[in-house]
Amino acid sequence: MDIQEIKQRFSIIGNAPGLNRAIEVALQVAPTDLSVLISGESGVGKESFPQIIHYYSPRKHGKYIAINCGAIPEGTIDSELFGHEKGSFTGALNDRKGYFEVTDSGTLFLDEIGELPISTQVRLLRVLETGEFIRVGSSQVQKTNVRVIAATNFDLTHAIKEGKFREDLYYRLNTVPIKVLPLRERGNDVLLLFRKFATDFAERYKMPSIRLTEEAQKIFLGYRWPGNVRQLKNITEQISIIETDRDISAEKLIHYIPNEDTGFLPALYHKESDARALENERTMMLNALIGLKKELDELKEKFNQLVKVAPSTVRGEETDDGFMQLYKEEKNSLNQDDAIFPGYLKPNARAHIQDTEEFVEESLSIEEKEMELILKALERHNGKRKLAAEELGISERTLYRKIKENNIRQK
Numbered sequence: 036m037d038i039q040e041i042k043q044r045f046s047i048i049g050n051a052p053g054l055n056r057a058i059e060v061a062l063q064v065a066p067t068d069l070s071v072l073i074s075g076e077s078g079v080g081k082e083s084f085p086q087i088i089h090y091y092s093p094r095k096h097g098k099y100i101a102i103n104c105g106a107i108p109e110g111t112i113d114s115e116l117f118g119h120e121k122g123s124f125t126g127a128l129n130d131r132k133g134y135f136e137v138t139d140s141g142t143l144f145l146d147e148i149g150e151l152p153i154s155t156q157v158r159l160l161r162v163l164e165t166g167e168f169i170r171v172g173s174s175q176v177q178k179t180n181v182r183v184i185a186a187t188n189f190d191l192t193h194a195i196k197e198g199k200f201r202e203d204l205y206y207r208l209n210t211v212p213i214k215v216l217p218l219r220e221r222g223n224d225v226l227l228l229f230r231k232f233a234t235d236f237a238e239r240y241k242m243p244s245i246r247l248t249e250e251a252q253k254i255f256l257g258y259r260w261p262g263n264v265r266q267l268k269n270i271t272e273q274i275s276i277i278e279t280d281r282d283i284s285a286e287k288l289i290h291y292i293p294n295e296d297t298g299f300l301p302a303l304y305h306k307e308s309d310a311r312a313l314e315n316e317r318t319m320m321l322n323a324l325i326g327l328k329k330e331l332d333e334l335k336e337k338f339n340q341l342v343k344v345a346p347s348t349v350r351g352e353e354t355d356d357g358f359m360q361l362y363k364e365e366k367n368s369l370n371q372d373d374a375i376f377p378g379y380l381k382p383n384a385r386a387h388i389q390d391t392e393e394f395v396e397e398s399l400s401i402e403e404k405e406m407e408l409i410l411k412a413l414e415r416h417n418g419k420r421k422l423a424a425e426e427l428g429i430s431e432r433t434l435y436r437k438i439k440e441n442n443i444r445q446k
Contacts, residue, residue, distance in 0.1 A: 044090075045083045048231050049224035053216040057084065064211045065091035070163060072148075072208045073186040075215030078265030084213055085144040085184040094182055097141030100134055105150035112155050114171050123172020135168050135179045148185040148208065149194055153201065159183075160204045183208070218260040218267065225255050228264060232271040243281045245274055250285035258292055294436070326404065406441055409434065413443075 038058050042048070047058070064071055065088045073081045082101065089099045107115050114124075118133030134143055145151075151159065162168050163183060167176050185208045194200035218225060229247065237244035247255065260266055270291050274283060412423035424434040437443075 041087060045087060047080070047083055048228050049221055050227070051216060051221035051224050053214070054221060054224070057213050057215055058087065060211070060213050061087045062091060064088060066093065068182055070182075070208050070210045071184045071213060072191075072211070073184065073213045073215060074191075075186075075188065076217045076261075076263055077188045078263035079215045079217055080264050081186045081188075081215050082144070082146065084215065085142065085186070088184060089142040089144075089182075092142070092182070094140060094142050098138045099142045099144070100138050101144040101146060102134060103146045105147035109152050112152065113158065116155065117158060117168045117170055119171035120173045123170075127172065130170075133168075133170065135162060135181055136177065138181050139179050140181075142182045142184060145183060145185045147187065149187045149189055149191055149200055153199075156201045156204050160201065160207060163204075163207050218263040219258070223256070225260070225267065226252060228267055229255065229271055232268050233275060236272050236275040240275065242275070245271075245278065245281050245283050247288070248282060248284050251283050251288045254285055254288055254292065289436070294440075324401070327401070402441075405437070406443065409437060409443065 038055055041058055041062070047054070061071075061084045071085070071088060073084050075081050085101070086099070089095060102115070104112065113119075114127075114131065114133065116133050116135055118131050118136055119127050121127055121130050145159075158168065162179065162181070166178055166180060168179060169176055191200050191205050191209075195202045195205060218228075226247075233244045233246075262269070273291055274288070278287060280287075408427060409423070412426050413420070416422035416426070420434055420438075421431050424431040427434065
């Protein structure tokens, strides 16, 4: 079977080797009755693979039902999957067939399998091993011939260690694993998907298709895409509707790509320069921290100088020896926390301390120091961001983002 024909039939876009390999495995396992576990991040398109397996299997004339286990309340999941008898619980007004009964001789796709309660996992394991199940509220064992294909968007082995997923069920489902790559690992597939979505939305909304400039394409290729294909489609639709100019520049595109807390931001860099850009930013932050430490040391020195002045001013005429005698007398009355501070800093002694020079603490905020450096660099280079970015050791893209985030207005 030609992979390209399968892609067209099931609307799969892309030529990444990992994607093609996943399709090949789905085709190889389709004629069998083996259980399949499809893994991949949310939004990568896992739902296409059980359809491929069902269509090219001997069960293709039977029913195919897809269930999202995470969308069904825990109290009703057993009833949904295995059915129930009339009166078995409040609201059970009639007998009801479950999905395992309805899908007999067909294929049942259980998406987000990791969301199943432990009690339901036990029932599912029995169906997979013996083909038997019991309706909720019944004692009669029923038979079913259903092929189960499961999918998950997180590591089930980690859930096993936490006691949230049964190990025996995991190995029973994972007879044949299929890994669906995240969008960020599929290279130029990002641009192919964008063109497909842009064309679809142009036809839907009766308007010309949007296009990305070369710099905008670099942003697409460098972005992490945490929401994968689903996020790409959503962003493409937003741009198609909002922008009047159909040529989308990098400056316009950046308004539609969120600034992820994970730190994976879009960049106008080729892969070989990513490590260097990251190292430059780390160096800049390290230098800022070193500067902060130096200022903190200076603050400590000033504080120590103030402390040395205090003994001669306590109670006006007290000498250093007199003060030490006072300190020893009061020391016994201090608790463990108070012992950190000399006696002359207690409230009853502080009133006798003469006025000293007022000390204003300087801000130690890394963000403020960073903004000061950026402003100085921009001022030195007459507002030219490229030269300023080179001196700061960061990318022009990163500098542009920080200017936008902090509403810095160039003179």
